Amino acid sequence: MKNSYRFFENKDCEYYPCHKGAKELNCLFCYCPFYLLSHCPGHSRFLKQEGKDIKDCSECLFPHKPENYDVILRLLGDISLRL
Numbered sequence: 001m002k003n004s005y006r007f008f009e010n011k012d013c014e015y016y017p018c019h020k021g022a023k024e025l026n027c028l029f030c031y032c033p034f035y036l037l038s039h040c041p042g043h044s045r046f047l048k049q050e051g052k053d054i055k056d057c058s059e060c061l062f063p064h065k066p067e068n069y070d071v072i073l074r075l076l077g078d079i080s081l082r083l
Helices: 066-082
Strands: 045-049 052-056
Touching: none
Parallel strands: none
Antiparallel strands: 045 052
């Protein structure tokens, strides 16, 4: 794949595929860098469990799509400037 540093797929991972229905699954951002944010570019939802809001990203493919690599790096840069 061109620009392969932007994409890798770990089919040997015990959790692969972590999202059902994905044709390509970029494992580079296996742990989403936006998980701790209440507002993120993906499609997360919040569930109530024991009186707490729990972020559920199980249906979000944003960090796993190869075309979002540049967007993720730009957003991470924007976030770091605000810290």
